[in-house]
Amino acid sequence: EPEVTQTPSHQVTQMGQEVILRCVPISNHLYFYWYRQILGQKVEFLVSFYNNEISEKSEIFDDQFSVERPDGSNFTLKIRSTKLEDSAMYFCASSVDQGPQETQYFGPGTRLLVL
Amino acid sequence: GDSVTQMEGPVTLSEEAFLTINCTYTATGYPSLFWYVQYPGEGLQLLLKATKADDKGSNKGFEATYRKETTSFHLEKGSVQVSDSAVYFCALGSGGYQKVTFGTGTKLQVIP
Numbered sequence: 655e656p657e658v659t660q661t662p663s664h665q666v667t668q669m670g671q672e673v674i675l676r677c678v679p680i681s682n683h684l685y686f687y688w689y690r691q692i693l694g695q696k697v698e699f700l701v702s703f704y705n706n707e708i709s710e711k712s713e714i715f716d717d718q719f720s721v722e723r724p725d726g727s728n729f730t731l732k733i734r735s736t737k738l739e740d741s742a743m744y745f746c747a748s749s750v751d752q753g754p755q756e757t758q759y760f761g762p763g764t765r766l767l768v769l
Numbered sequence: 770g771d772s773v774t775q776m777e778g779p780v781t782l783s784e785e786a787f788l789t790i791n792c793t794y795t796a797t798g799y800p801s802l803f804w805y806v807q808y809p810g811e812g813l814q815l816l817l818k819a820t821k822a823d824d825k826g827s828n829k830g831f832e833a834t835y836r837k838e839t840t841s842f843h844l845e846k847g848s849v850q851v852s853d854s855a856v857y858f859c860a861l862g863s864g865g866y867q868k869v870t871f872g873t874g875t876k877l878q879v880i881p
Contacts, residue, residue, distance in 0.1 A: 697813070697858065697871040710868060745813060758862070758869055760805070762812035
C-alpha cells in the first residue's frame with residue numbers, strides 16, 4: 655500500500671542552524687501538508703500546499719519557515735534559524751484532493767531536537 | 770475557531786474489556802471527523818472517518834458515529850486486545866483545503 659515517507663527520522667541541530675525536513679508524498683496525491691507535535695501537546699497544523707503554492711498557513715508558520723516541492727516527488731520544510739522551541743515531531747501528510755470527503759495520509763514523522 | 774476535546778488519558782483496560790473514548794468538537798460548517806491512531810514509535814494512521822451527520826465509521830472492530838446534535842464522535846470497541854495499545858487522536862477536517870484539527874490524544878494501555 656502506498657505510504658508517505660519522511661527523512662530523516664531523527665535530527666539533532668544547534669540553535670540558529672538551518673534544517674530541511676524531507677517528505678515523499680503518495681505519488682498521485684496533489685495536496686501536501688506539514689504538522690508538528692511538541693512533546694506532550696496537540697498535533698498542530700502548520701501549512702498546506704497545492705499547485706506549488708501555499709494555500710493555507712497557521713500563525714505558527716512565520717517567516718523562518720518555508721516549504722518547497724523541488725521536484726516531482728519531494729516536499730520539504732525548511733526552518734531557517736532554529737530555536738529551542740522548534741523541537742518537536744514534524745509530520746508530513748498528503749491527500750488526493752481537498753474537501754470533506756478526503757483523507758490526509760500521514761508519514762511517520764521526523765523528530766527534531768534543537769540544542 | 771475549530772477545536773476538538775477528548776477525554777484525558779491514560780486509559781488502562783484489561784484485555785476483552787469494552788472501550789469508549791469520548792470526543793466532542795466545535796466547528797463552523799460541516800466538518801469531517803476522524804480517529805487517528807499512533808502506535809509506539811510510528812506515525813499517525815487513519816483508523817476511521819465519517820463525513821456527515823449520522824454516518825458511522827468503522828475499522829478493525831472500532832466504530833464511531835457522527836452525532837451533530839451532541840457534536841460528538843465517541844470511539845468504541847467491544848473487546849480490546851493488547852495490540853490496541855496506542856495513542857488515539859480525535860480530529861476534524863474543515864476549510865477549503867481541509868486543515869485537520871486534532872485533539873490532545875488519549876493513550877490506551879491494554880493489559881493481558
